[in-house]
Amino acid sequence: xxxxxxxxxxxxxxxxxxxxxxxxxxxxxxxxxxxxxxxxxxxxxxxxxxxxxxxxxxxxxxxxxxxxxxxxxxxxxxxxxxxxxxxxxxxxxxxxxxxxxxxxxxxxxxxxxxxxxxxxxxxxxxxxxxxxxxxxxxxxxxxxxxxxxxxxxxxxxxxxxxxxxxxxxxxxxxxxxxxxxxxxxxxxxxxxxxxxxxxxxxxxxxxxxxxxxxxxxxxxxxxxxxxxxxxxxxxxxxxxxxxxxxxxxxxxxxxxxxxxxxxxxxxxxxxxxxxxxxxxxxxxxxxxxxxxxxxxxxxxxxxxxxxxxxxxxxxxxxxxxxxxxxxxxxxxxxxxxxxxxxxxxxxxxxxxxxxxxxxxxxxxxxxxxxxxxxxxxxxxxxxxxxxxxxxxxxxxxxx
Numbered sequence: 216x217x218x219x220x221x222x223x224x225x226x227x228x229x230x231x232x233x234x235x236x237x238x239x240x241x242x243x244x245x246x247x248x249x250x251x252x253x254x255x256x257x258x259x260x261x262x263x264x265x266x267x268x269x270x271x272x273x274x275x276x277x278x279x280x281x282x283x284x285x286x287x288x289x290x291x292x293x294x295x296x297x298x299x300x301x302x303x304x305x306x307x308x309x310x311x312x313x314x315x316x317x318x319x320x321x322x323x324x325x326x327x328x329x330x331x332x333x334x335x336x337x338x339x340x341x342x343x344x345x346x347x348x349x350x351x352x353x354x355x356x357x358x359x360x361x362x363x364x365x366x367x368x369x370x371x372x373x374x375x376x377x378x379x380x381x382x383x384x385x386x387x388x389x390x391x392x393x394x395x396x397x398x399x400x401x402x403x404x405x406x407x408x409x410x411x412x413x414x415x416x417x418x419x420x421x422x423x424x425x426x427x428x429x430x431x432x433x434x435x436x437x438x439x440x441x442x443x444x445x446x447x448x449x450x451x452x453x454x455x456x457x458x459x460x461x462x463x464x465x466x467x468x469x470x471x472x473x474x475x476x477x478x479x480x481x482x483x484x485x486x487x488x489x490x491x492x493x494x495x496x497x498x499x500x501x502x503x504x505x506x507x508x509x510x511x512x513x514x515x516x517x518x519x520x521x522x523x524x525x526x527x528x529x530x531x532x533x534x535x536x537x538x539x540x541x542x543x544x545x546x547x548x549x550x551x552x553x554x555x556x557x558x559x560x561x562x563x564x565x566x567x568x569x570x571x572x573x574x575x576x577x578x579x580x581x582x583x584x585x586x587x588x589x590x591x592x593x594x595x596x597x598x599x600x601x602x603x604x605x606x607x608x609x610x611x612x613x614x
Contacts, residue, residue: 246503269299441466505534
């Protein structure tokens, strides 16, 4: 019996773990076990393929996701087998690159990384002492220049485009500010958050020796949430894996929600252009939801013809059918929700902790809280402060 089957992976998960013949795109639907696939592939590369842990790199977007991957890998590999394994966010990977290559980047030892507040303070200072102070708002400048950096656009490129395309006064001023901002960072021996990826990309593009050294160092690269990559992140991946393409990218264009901050879900399709021998595996078995939920989701997603087709399914069972209840007012809606919870609690002996109420904005919480409190239904609020926990409300209710 194979290593993967012993672990209870399904056929598609097992195929994704074992595939090494070409670059691989894993189109992983929600709840399909993609993190487990990445973890097991790391183990497979080290234990079965003999690749040293220090030459295996896995990249994701948040520290929380990276920590989860580290923890899962620690459960599967002995300490001596995982020593040197590289699991991090994109920005941590970029920072580690810069620490090794700072001299080639024109930096001095002990360089500083500006966080968002430091960056904003610099923008305020530059704008406040320039002719731009009545034209540019610092936060808007910070956002726009971050977008330009994430699209691999330099101050010179923006300046020339502003001149050739007749940009408006504010955008032309931003192009000039971009140049001043970069010069000030250089004078301070500093980088901002976007530079942690952009500067390594620039060096890898321009220096063949550095590029070859890093491609030799990265024997295999795994990338999670690939639909959320922006232009610089895509280029970093492409440059690190080179023509060999020792890469597994895991993503789902149906879960792309970060285009507003520069993510480009079309990067999933770009992989086939840069790696013509790209293989694809779909993970469609869902381990979280009943089929009534998945059927509704599949129906809605099918309306988007710009994304890859997937049909999620589950062996958990069909589950209860959906109901749509139309309420006359927001107050009526809140009361119907509370009544339904109470009814199911007593009729089906469902624990209160097994219910969840989702709403679009925190401003909607107050009416729902009132309805729950009226029926003495215990609850906890996630992602915001309860209306009734605010100091002024507590003071008012104490009288």
